Amino acid sequence: MRNARWKAASRAAVALAGAGALVAGMALFTTAPAAAGTTLGASAAEKNRYFGTAVAAGRLSDSAYTTILNREFNSVTPENEMKIDATEPQQGRFSYGAAEQIVNHARSRGMSVRGHTLAWHSQQPSWMESMSGTALRSAMLNHVTQVATHFRGQVVAWDVVNEAFADGSSGGRRDSNLQRTGNDWIEAAFRAARAADPGAKLCYNDYNTDNWTHAKTQGVYNMVRDFKARGVPIDCVGFQSHFNNESPYVSNYRTTLSSFAALGVDVQITELDIQGASAATYRSVVEDCLAVPRCNGITVWGIRDSDSWRASQTPLLFNSNGSKKPAYDAVLAALNNGTTPTDPPTDPPTDPPTDPPTTPPPGQGGCTATVSVNQWTGGFVATVRVTAGSSAISGWTVGIALPSGATVTNAWNANRSGSSGATSWTNVAYNGRVGAGQSTEYGFQANGTAGTITPTCTAS
Numbered sequence: 001m002r003n004a005r006w007k008a009a010s011r012a013a014v015a016l017a018g019a020g021a022l023v024a025g026m027a028l029f030t031t032a033p034a035a036a037g038t039t040l041g042a043s044a045a046e047k048n049r050y051f052g053t054a055v056a057a058g059r060l061s062d063s064a065y066t067t068i069l070n071r072e073f074n075s076v077t078p079e080n081e082m083k084i085d086a087t088e089p090q091q092g093r094f095s096y097g098a099a100e101q102i103v104n105h106a107r108s109r110g111m112s113v114r115g116h117t118l119a120w121h122s123q124q125p126s127w128m129e130s131m132s133g134t135a136l137r138s139a140m141l142n143h144v145t146q147v148a149t150h151f152r153g154q155v156v157a158w159d160v161v162n163e164a165f166a167d168g169s170s171g172g173r174r175d176s177n178l179q180r181t182g183n184d185w186i187e188a189a190f191r192a193a194r195a196a197d198p199g200a201k202l203c204y205n206d207y208n209t210d211n212w213t214h215a216k217t218q219g220v221y222n223m224v225r226d227f228k229a230r231g232v233p234i235d236c237v238g239f240q241s242h243f244n245n246e247s248p249y250v251s252n253y254r255t256t257l258s259s260f261a262a263l264g265v266d267v268q269i270t271e272l273d274i275q276g277a278s279a280a281t282y283r284s285v286v287e288d289c290l291a292v293p294r295c296n297g298i299t300v301w302g303i304r305d306s307d308s309w310r311a312s313q314t315p316l317l318f319n320s321n322g323s324k325k326p327a328y329d330a331v332l333a334a335l336n337n338g339t340t341p342t343d344p345p346t347d348p349p350t351d352p353p354t355d356p357p358t359t360p361p362p363g364q365g366g367c368t369a370t371v372s373v374n375q376w377t378g379g380f381v382a383t384v385r386v387t388a389g390s391s392a393i394s395g396w397t398v399g400i401a402l403p404s405g406a407t408v409t410n411a412w413n414a415n416r417s418g419s420s421g422a423t424s425w426t427n428v429a430y431n432g433r434v435g436a437g438q439s440t441e442y443g444f445q446a447n448g449t450a451g452t453i454t455p456t457c458t459a460s
């Protein structure tokens with residue numbers, strides 16, 4: 001369901017994206033090489049991704065602003081209008097007008113919407129700031145439930161929780177009134193959001209989590225890994241990526257994105273801006289995202305420099321008179337040069353699996369594996385489905401003999417041995433246990449031609 005909404009939004013955006021739109025739409029399903037896009041959104045769509053911006057409702061009456069918005073972007077994040085102080089200014093009295101203005105503007109033009117944000121220590125209304133304990137926990141959960149329910153079906157991905165980790169070397173949680181309600185407040189928020197809108201992707205979003213070596217990055221990584229292991233419903237991690245002289249872009253950013261993706265979540269760059277807007281740095285960020293199959297979109301935090309929360313740093317893609325900056329050209333070129341489009345990998349189940357098996361159950365104690373392939377000229381993505389037999393299994397190994405010329409370039413949700421010829425795949429920590437008759441999936445991307453793949457499966 002979540003993938004269906006994602007694809008529907010992508011398709012709608014592509015349909016309105018102008019030049020190259022037909023080819024872009026086909027790229028969701030076929031192997032056709034994509035034509036170069038002429039706008040950020042159209043080009044990203046050809047790579048099966050979105051390119052979005054933060055939008056302020058108050059600027060929608062500025063035609064210079066909306067001209068760029070409507071031409072260039074296929075995803076929108078309300079900059080302040082979905083925050084707690086905006087949507088529940090008095091306890092129990094919800095106010096959605098400004099957020100709906102943005103949602104309607106976006107959706108009527110085929111743009112998808114990222115929701116930002118349901119639970120955060122900042123921009124709380126004064127009634128919430130002064131609350132604590134069980135009253136605050138209940139109020140927070142009610143807020144998550146009400147707002148996610150109100151926008152059900154209209155928001156592709158929610159930043160369920162924003163900025164809950166501390167800066168510095170601790171790698172732990174940030175102190176806040178929400179944190180003081182108990183360490184489980186984050187997972188409680190995610191469970192409430194899933195119940196309210198089962199079709200939305202649920203993200204954890206934070207800043208200064210770009211550098212793989214930083215304690216904060218590792219702290220968030222460990223939380224996401226734990227959530228996946230315990231079935232807490234999390235689908236994606238947002239990297240705000242506000243780069244500046246104190247918090248610069250680093251070359252291990254790609255490692256950060258791919259490491260999180262390997263946990264079985266999508267990754268998204270959610271609030272990108274770069275002090276001085278170096279074209280080379282913007283290009284690197286886009287290339288890093290395109291190199292990670294589960295990096296499914298980039299959002300810049302504003303359109304023109306004058307729209308930025310850090311206007312004096314001139315960190316965006318358009319200058320204050322609306323002209324494209326060199327960084328714009330670099331981003332568009334990087335999008336057009338990016339990796340071959342692939343169908344986004346389907347989510348591994350984060351909740352206990354309930355689907356009936358789609359393959360005949362094997363003998364007692366064993367497992368079977370099936371492979372579906374999305375092939376294009378020169379490469380493919382394989383999705384491997386492992387199904388337990390009439391007994392639960394606690395681990396699995398899949399053997400796949402790749403044809404000559406096929407080489408694995410990356411993989412998710414499994415450990416790999418070998419990249420060509422005879423390859424062997426074993427479960428990672430969170431997907432080894434598969435109930436009787438139940439399934440789990442992993443995937444990999446490879447160069448070359450898949451041909452007919454006949455996997456073997458051994459249970460442990």
Ligand code: G3I
Nearest residue numbers: 054079080116117122123162163207240242271301308309
């Ligand atoms: O709308 C009022 C206006 O009526 C009033 O006169 C003026 C006086 O200060 O304030 C205006 O509200 C400001 C609002 O932006 C709209 O411009 C707030 O003071 C100001 O605090 C608020 O700043 C926002 C900031 O979040 C608050 O934390 C920025 O616009 C917004 O870009 C920024 O976004 C955050 C993300 O949500 C999370 N990640 C970091 C990012 C940057 O701080």
